[in-house]
Amino acid sequence: xxAGMGRLDIRPSEHAALVDGRPLSLTVRELQLLVTLAEHPQxxxxxxxxxxxxxxxxxxSDDRSVDVYVSRLRAKxxxxxxxAQLIHTHNGIGYRFSPDG
Amino acid sequence: xxAGMGRLDIRPSEHAALVDGRPLSLTVRELQLLVTLAEHPQxxxxxxxxxxxxxxxxxxSDDRSVDVYVSRLRAKxxxxxxxAQLIHTHNGIGYRFSPDG
DNA sequence: CGACCTGTGAATATGGTGTGAACGCAGGCA
DNA sequence: TGCCTGCGTTCACACCATATTCACAGGTCG
Numbered sequence: 495x496x497a498g499m500g501r502l503d504i505r506p507s508e509h510a511a512l513v514d515g516r517p518l519s520l521t522v523r524e525l526q527l528l529v530t531l532a533e534h535p536q537x538x539x540x541x542x543x544x545x546x547x548x549x550x551x552x553x554x555s556d557d558r559s560v561d562v563y564v565s566r567l568r569a570k571x572x573x574x575x576x577x578a579q580l581i582h583t584h585n586g587i588g589y590r591f592s593p594d595g
Numbered sequence: 596x597x598a599g600m601g602r603l604d605i606r607p608s609e610h611a612a613l614v615d616g617r618p619l620s621l622t623v624r625e626l627q628l629l630v631t632l633a634e635h636p637q638x639x640x641x642x643x644x645x646x647x648x649x650x651x652x653x654x655x656s657d658d659r660s661v662d663v664y665v666s667r668l669r670a671k672x673x674x675x676x677x678x679a680q681l682i683h684t685h686n687g688i689g690y691r692f693s694p695d696g
Numbered sequence: 697c698g699a700c701c702t703g704t705g706a707a708t709a710t711g712g713t714g715t716g717a718a719c720g721c722a723g724g725c726a
Numbered sequence: 727t728g729c730c731t732g733c734g735t736t737c738a739c740a741c742c743a744t745a746t747t748c749a750c751a752g753g754t755c756g
Contacts, residue, residue: 521700521701521702522701523701523702523703536613536616536617536618537609537611538609538610538611538618540610557703557704558703558704558705558745558746559702559703559704561744561745561746561747562702562703562704562746562747563702563703564745564746565745565746565747566747568746569747582620583711583744583745583746584610584618584620585622585623585710585711585712585743585744585745586622586623586712586743586744587610587623588610590618592617622711622712622713623712624712624713624714625712657716658714658715659714659715659716659734659735660713660714660715662733662734662735662736663713663714663715663735663736664713664714665734665735666734666735666736667736669735670736684734684735686722686723686732686733686734687732687733
């Protein structure tokens, strides 16, 4: 199980992410991104790594897909768990998932 | 691995410096400087050496970049590890990194 | 068609960077 | 000891790079 210690429970095999047992309505991309991040808690992942896992291949040099989906993910997570800060930005590098904020 | 003996664990390849497993939020420059210092523990490094490694080239004669970034690094390290004195000043020469304070 | 997902470009917001200046501390010397 | 001086430390700011968010057009699937 991924990140099941807090209120967030991610179940890749069931294509679901639950908050207090209640499923978030994430799109496929959003879930893929969340799963990828959550598979490496506390690890700073570059945009290239995230892109490779979720989209496959390499992003165009000016591709902002990862950023946009991080933004969408944060919006939905923030709505479900107000005040939570699960995804951290590392400027110039990438993003990091921290299960406990 | 660099300086992994204490609470501080520096991982240049992961763009990260961990304290008790949790990444510090360092900027790219700050991390570069920390890595450079930590690559030569107990060795006094001159400003010129540090500048050459982190910024490349030679600093202007009155350049204070190294000092400023040492200060910023100390602030963040001190917040994460209260009481720690990892970076030592050597007056008129430069700085020295000591993994165990 | 309608509802939604997706990726892109563009506007906005945020944070990093280097510089100059003010401040503080330590060492030298009378 | 007390002052002076040089160096190190920190602050404040302007500029620039990067991240965030918004709006939209094309695609998909019912």
